[in-house]
Amino acid sequence: MSDLLTVENLRTSFHTHGGVIRAVDGVDFSIAKGGTLGVVGESGSGKSVTALSIMRLVDLPGRVERDSSITFEGRDLAKLREDEMARIRGNEISMIFQEPMTSLNPVFTVGDQIAESVRLHQAVGKKEADERALEMMRLVGIPSAEKRMRDYPHQMSGGMRQRVMIGMALSCNPKLLIADEPTTALDVTVQAQILELMKDLRDKLGMAILLITHDLGVVAEMVDEVAVMYGGRIVERGPVSEIFANPQHPYTEALLTSIPLLGMRYTTPLKAIRGMVPSPLDWPRGCRFAPRCDYAFDRCTTELPPLFEVGRQESACWLCESGPRAVRQAAAT
Numbered sequence: 376m377s378d379l380l381t382v383e384n385l386r387t388s389f390h391t392h393g394g395v396i397r398a399v400d401g402v403d404f405s406i407a408k409g410g411t412l413g414v415v416g417e418s419g420s421g422k423s424v425t426a427l428s429i430m431r432l433v434d435l436p437g438r439v440e441r442d443s444s445i446t447f448e449g450r451d452l453a454k455l456r457e458d459e460m461a462r463i464r465g466n467e468i469s470m471i472f473q474e475p476m477t478s479l480n481p482v483f484t485v486g487d488q489i490a491e492s493v494r495l496h497q498a499v500g501k502k503e504a505d506e507r508a509l510e511m512m513r514l515v516g517i518p519s520a521e522k523r524m525r526d527y528p529h530q531m532s533g534g535m536r537q538r539v540m541i542g543m544a545l546s547c548n549p550k551l552l553i554a555d556e557p558t559t560a561l562d563v564t565v566q567a568q569i570l571e572l573m574k575d576l577r578d579k580l581g582m583a584i585l586l587i588t589h590d591l592g593v594v595a596e597m598v599d600e601v602a603v604m605y606g607g608r609i610v611e612r613g614p615v616s617e618i619f620a621n622p623q624h625p626y627t628e629a630l631l632t633s634i635p636l637l638g639m640r641y642t643t644p645l646k647a648i649r650g651m652v653p654s655p656l657d658w659p660r661g662c663r664f665a666p667r668c669d670y671a672f673d674r675c676t677t678e679l680p681p682l683f684e685v686g687r688q689e690s691a692c693w694l695c696e697s698g699p700r701a702v703r704q705a706a707a708t
Contacts, residue, residue: 381405386443387428387437402604404602408550410600412600414426415594417605422588430470465549468549469551469552472540492543496547497547509524511543517535538569551584552577552583573597591631595615600612600615603626611689621688623699625668662675662678
């Protein structure tokens with residue numbers, strides 16, 4: 376499949392009085408047409424800023440640096456004028472934001488808000504837009520959709536509001552859906568419903584999905600490929616099955632071993648990642664995970680590793696320079 380979106384050397388900085396915050400610092404990835412990519416990592420790793428950069432929604436004092444490239448169907452989004460980007464945003468690329476209660480306008484009904492998105496991008500009349508809004512609410516599984524169209528956001532549960540956000544994002548048949556923590560703050564049963572809904576809609580509509588989350592369980596359920604972010608960079612990427620079965624970067628290993636597993640005894644302690652995420656105001660020299668890494672050696676603290684090919688995966692770790700066994704060998708010594 377050909378690539379729908381290609382991101383190269385994405386760098387997004389925030390220029391503050393305290394210095395330059397390099398929130399995203401050289402990120403590369405691509406998403407095929409109809410494909411699904413999961414971006415995972417701790418809070419502060421740069422996941423959400425990456426999504427906002429693609430949508431060109433980074434507010435001042437933030438900016439996407441000039442040498443960044445965000446190519447969507449042959450157009451570099453980083454170089455488009457704002458009016459050109461406005462025609463793509465919400466139409467060809469849509470985004471589900473992290474918290475639906477703050478993303479929806481509290482003084483308009485949910486039906487009006489979906490219909491407004493349709494009128495803005497599809498140049499249709501009010502009646503046709505209202506019909507499309509009703510169709511979307513039915514599509515995302517909202518019961519009594521015709522009645523619920525007249526509800527305000529505060530009259531709906533968190534799961535229903537998230538469904539409204541998905542309906543709004545899909546109302547213009549986007550080619551790419553960016554979902555930023557779409558199941559955060561939802562209970563487990565609602566999370567499962569939302570994920571199942573997104574998978575069904577992906578299969579029906581043939582759209583690509585960029586899923587941003589810190590929940591590795593969601594990633595295992597939803598995506599084809601994974602990009603693991605740390606310190607504003609991608610440290611590992613590859614097929615989801617291979618990364619879960621055989622992680623090649625110590626950070627990915629640490630994330631996976633910190634997850635409680637079914638059947639684990641309550642006396643078995645979880646393995647926490649020691650230390651703290653470094654400040655983007657002053658990234659450490661060399662590998663940014665080195666201060667927290669159990670396998671770090673001298674070179675890790677002086678040279679920033681590139682992404683090395685390790686079979687079908689890529690890993691930004693000096694232990695992987697000579698092949699895929701290096702991390703396992705180091706763990707055994």
